[in-house]
Amino acid sequence: EVQLVESGGGLVQPGGSLRLSCAASGFTFSTYWMSWVRQAPGKGLEWVANIKKDGSEKYYVDSAKGRFTISRDNAKNSLYLQMNSLRAEDTAVYYCAKWGAAWDYWGQGTLVTVSS
Amino acid sequence: EIVLTQSPGTLSLSPGERATLSCRASQSVSSNYLAWYQQKPGQAPRVLIYGASSRATGIPDRFSGSGSGTDFTLTISRLEPEDFAVYFCQQYGSSPWTFGQGTKVEIK
Numbered sequence: 001e002v003q004l005v006e007s008g009g010g011l012v013q014p015g016g017s018l019r020l021s022c023a024a025s026g027f028t029f030s031t032y033w034m035s036w037v038r039q040a041p042g043k044g045l046e047w048v049a050n051i052k053k054d055g056s057e058k059y060y061v062d063s064a065k066g067r068f069t070i071s072r073d074n075a076k077n078s079l080y081l082q083m084n085s086l087r088a089e090d091t092a093v094y095y096c097a098k099w100g101a102a103w104d105y106w107g108q109g110t111l112v113t114v115s116s
Numbered sequence: 117e118i119v120l121t122q123s124p125g126t127l128s129l130s131p132g133e134r135a136t137l138s139c140r141a142s143q144s145v146s147s148n149y150l151a152w153y154q155q156k157p158g159q160a161p162r163v164l165i166y167g168a169s170s171r172a173t174g175i176p177d178r179f180s181g182s183g184s185g186t187d188f189t190l191t192i193s194r195l196e197p198e199d200f201a202v203y204f205c206q207q208y209g210s211s212p213w214t215f216g217q218g219t220k221v222e223i224k
Contacts, residue, residue: 045206045215047212059211101172102153102206103161107160
């Protein structure tokens with residue numbers, strides 16, 4: 001059974017940093033692109049970042065460029081999102097998602113709240 | 117950036133009725149790389165359709181997707197009680213990948 005379990009969310013002050021993790025199991029992690037997708041409270045979905053199977057290519061939404069870094073450790077079956085210079089508008093539930101023909105598996109999400 | 121506009125915002129229907137959801141793109145979606153997701157309160161989204169018309173694994177055949185270019189449709193042929201949820205379209209033909217704002221299907 002495919003499982004994606006996010007962790008690392010919490011309350012952080014504006015300008016602060018946070019590192020999200022996603023532990024994957026039930027599939028061959030190293031053979032799939034992975035993503036982070038977020039959802040602000042009561043709002044729609046927003047793609048944040050993608051990373052290629054071997055980590056050699058990374059893509060970001062404009063609002064994340066220069067502040068967020070997606071990475072992976074295939075030996076640990078783990079995906080990460082390092083978030084720096086956080087803003088109030090980054091407040092959201094952050095989902096890690098596996099890319100098959102679409103995002104075919106999602107974690108339960110981890111809430112990031114940016115507030116003073 | 118491709119902007120996806122979903123209509124209607126809310127669809128009020130009864131179980132057993134047919135639901136037709138629209139997703140219109142501001143420019144042509146490359147290779148019809150469009151997906152539909154269902155989301156229920158407190159849950160992560162679930163993929164229903166990819167490539168505009170291919171059903172994802174385990175999705176009942178009452179869900180169907182159609183369309184090409186800039187106009188796409190998700191049809192639920194006969195609404196079951198578990199189908200009342202929010203539906204999002206998403207394009208992955210060009211970066212940045214974008215979502216529509218969602219259509220809520222509610223019980224009338």
